[in-house]
Amino acid sequence: MRRVKWNRLSHLFRHIGMQTKPKFKTLKMLGVPLTAAALLAVSACGTETTGAGAGAGDRKGDGGAVQTDLPLTGVRWTVESSTAGGKKTAAPKDTFVEIDKKGAVKGNYGCNSFSGKATVKGDSVDLDKLLSTQMSCDAQDFELSLRKAFKEQLKAKLDDSRLTLTTSKGDTIALTSKPVQPDASFAGTKWTVESFTARKTMKPGGSESAQSVPKGVAGKAYLTFGKDGSVRGHTGCNSLNGQAKQSPGALEFGRIATTRMMCQGEAGTVEKQMLKVLEGKVTYTVNGRNLSLTGSAGVGLEATAAK
Incomplete structure (x- = not known):
């Protein structure tokens, strides 16, 4: 009787063991894909975070290149000339x-001082809300030209210590950070x-036209004044001398x-214009380094x- 019961119990245990073993196998097989999926999820999250962070705060121009602001702040830019x-x-x-670094701008037009706000984005410069003194000046042509240019968005080009600001019409302002x-x-x-x-009127602000020396004569016409009152030079065609x-x-x-x-030609025209001034x-x-007559x-x- 005891032998029969033991056989039945042994059979029962073997049966239970056969049912339990497959269950452990199933859990082990499920564990592998769960772990791989978790790793893929972490990897995906990491990639997304990196991509978002790389572009934060940057502006991109054509071709995806990062566009940075030109280093124009904290420098006293002396205006050398304007071409209009x-x-x-x-x-x-x-x-x-x-x-300055906070975007405040100050300066002088050549007679009146001014102040306001400035924004530098990439190579663009905007001067806004400019207020100036109201002094009366003998010659305001340059100041009026500079005021007009500063009302536009200007394109900046920086070359070492030299800065060029250009308007939408192609007029330019030349500045330098070197000591005056x-x-x-x-x-x-x-x-x-x-x-x-040539001016139509000698009053300040009168309209004025200008004509550059032709390229074929450029650099050839010059004047030199002596301490004794002498004047000599070249018209671009003939040598000259006299007294002043x-x-x-x-x-x-x-x-x-x-x-x-x-x-003849351009040289003859330049000579006539030059001799007309020297009367x-x-x-x-x-x-x-500029002389105006x-x-x-x-x-x-x-x-x-x-030079």
Whole structure:
């Protein structure tokens, strides 16, 4: 009787063992895909986070290249000149622009000082809410031109210590971060003629036209003034010499003699324009390395000190 019961119990245990073993196998098989799925999920989350973080705070231009702001803040930019409608005009002394790191801008137009807000995004510069003093100045042409340019969004080009701001019309403002150089000496300097000017009225703000020296004659026309009142130079075709009585800010030319070469085309035109300026009483200004001569009839020339 005991033997039969034991056999039955043994059979029962074997039966239970056979049923239990497959259950352990099933759990082990399910454990593998669950672990792989979890790893894939973690990997996917990590990839998404990295991708989002890489682009945070960056602006991208064409081709996906990151666009960074030009380093224009914290620098005193001295305005050297402006070129509008093909005419280059030297800036008055102490004309400057300075933007701080918080976006505040201050400066001087050449007569009146100004302040406001500035935004630099990539190579674009916006000057906004500019307030200025209201002093009356003898010559406001440069200031009015600069005020007009600063109302536009400007494109900036930075080359070492030199900054160029360009308007939508292609007019430019040249600035530098280098210390301001002293004025070139009026006497003894070789002044290379760059352009000729003509005013319809001698009053401040009067309309003015300008014509650059043609490329074929560029660099050939120049003037040199001596401390003894002498003047010599070249018209781009003939040599010249004469006398000019000097007083503060003014010259009075005597007869100007030239050599007798026949001048035609561009060289002949430049010679006529130059000799017309060198007649009678003429006012002059030296600003840095730039010289301006203006006759009583409103005709004049712009020249630059040779290096």
